[in-house]
Amino acid sequence: MHAFFLTKKDYCIQSILYKYNFFATKLELSKLNPEPSYTRIVNHKTLVEQIVEDLEQKIMEGVLKPGRRLIEAELCEKMRVSRSPLREAFRILESRGFVVSEPRKGIFVSRISPKEAEDIYIIRANLESLAIYLAVKKQNPEVLKNLKNLHMQMIKVAAKGDVPAYFDLNLTFHETLFNACENKRLIQLINTFVKQTMRYRVGVVSVPGWMNSSIENHHAIIQSFESGDAEKAEQLRKNMILSHIQRFSQIDEEEEKNENRS
Numbered sequence: 001m002h003a004f005f006l007t008k009k010d011y012c013i014q015s016i017l018y019k020y021n022f023f024a025t026k027l028e029l030s031k032l033n034p035e036p037s038y039t040r041i042v043n044h045k046t047l048v049e050q051i052v053e054d055l056e057q058k059i060m061e062g063v064l065k066p067g068r069r070l071i072e073a074e075l076c077e078k079m080r081v082s083r084s085p086l087r088e089a090f091r092i093l094e095s096r097g098f099v100v101s102e103p104r105k106g107i108f109v110s111r112i113s114p115k116e117a118e119d120i121y122i123i124r125a126n127l128e129s130l131a132i133y134l135a136v137k138k139q140n141p142e143v144l145k146n147l148k149n150l151h152m153q154m155i156k157v158a159a160k161g162d163v164p165a166y167f168d169l170n171l172t173f174h175e176t177l178f179n180a181c182e183n184k185r186l187i188q189l190i191n192t193f194v195k196q197t198m199r200y201r202v203g204v205v206s207v208p209g210w211m212n213s214s215i216e217n218h219h220a221i222i223q224s225f226e227s228g229d230a231e232k233a234e235q236l237r238k239n240m241i242l243s244h245i246q247r248f249s250q251i252d253e254e255e256e257k258n259e260n261r262s
Contacts, residue, residue, distance in 0.1 A: 051081060051089035059098050059109055060198040066111040070099065097196055117197070117248045124193040125241035128178055129234040131190060132221070135180035136230035143180040144225050147173065151218050158211040166211055173218060177237075197244070214240075 058064045090107050093099045100110045150173045157165040224233035
């Protein structure tokens with residue numbers, strides 16, 4: 001029986017082959033399943049964002065009304081998701097003021113008191129008016145052209161009494177205005193507070209003569225834009241938003257009466 005001994009040269013060759021096979025195998029596995037943990041995280045975040053957007057939209061549209069309890073099991077079944085992403089979505093919605101967590105009771109669509117609404121509208125009025133001030137100062141001719149086009153469309157749909165179409169065009173008009181400030185942080189803040197009041201805007205815009213008043217206001221803002229009067233445009237928008245505070249109080253009173261009847 002002969003003993004088997006590896007020479008130094010054989011040992012080196014075998015070591016190289018071993019390392020080659022190891023890394024080749026690792027490379028093949030990585031091709032089959034590239035960065036699995038990263039992919040799972042991205043998918044999870046996308047799912048959470050989708051849940052947030054869906055619930056946020058339903059709250060803003062009034063499908064999920066203030067004070068309604070959001071039951072985990074029920075939502076998981078309807079949305080076909082697990083509890084983990086839903087709970088994360090709840091945390092995000094709570095940070096944005098759309099829901100509130102009550103110990104031993106659950107998650108509820110948040111109510112906004114008249115005082116809270118006043119605070120939100122005051123903040124929003126100052127943020128939006130600042131954005132418009134900055135936008136007018138920039139004097140972008142393309143923005144002015146878009147505003148005039150939207151204004152003409154709003155006049156046409158208002159003449160037909162088409163409130164939903166006017167509502168959408170009105171949102172686009174003001175988004176065009178404040179986006180023109182080109183200040184990302186300011187725009188993000190504005191969008192947060194716009195969403196906070198969105199669920200009550202249907203009631204605000206249902207005031208008789210609201211569309212005509214809105215058209216006059218838009219015309220004045222466009223004139224301020226054309227003349228470069230940033231201070232006037234700023235004040236016009238601020239006054240328009242602040243005028244919603246009183247209407248919100250009326251809506252809140254009407255909702256309380258309806259709840260007491262039911």
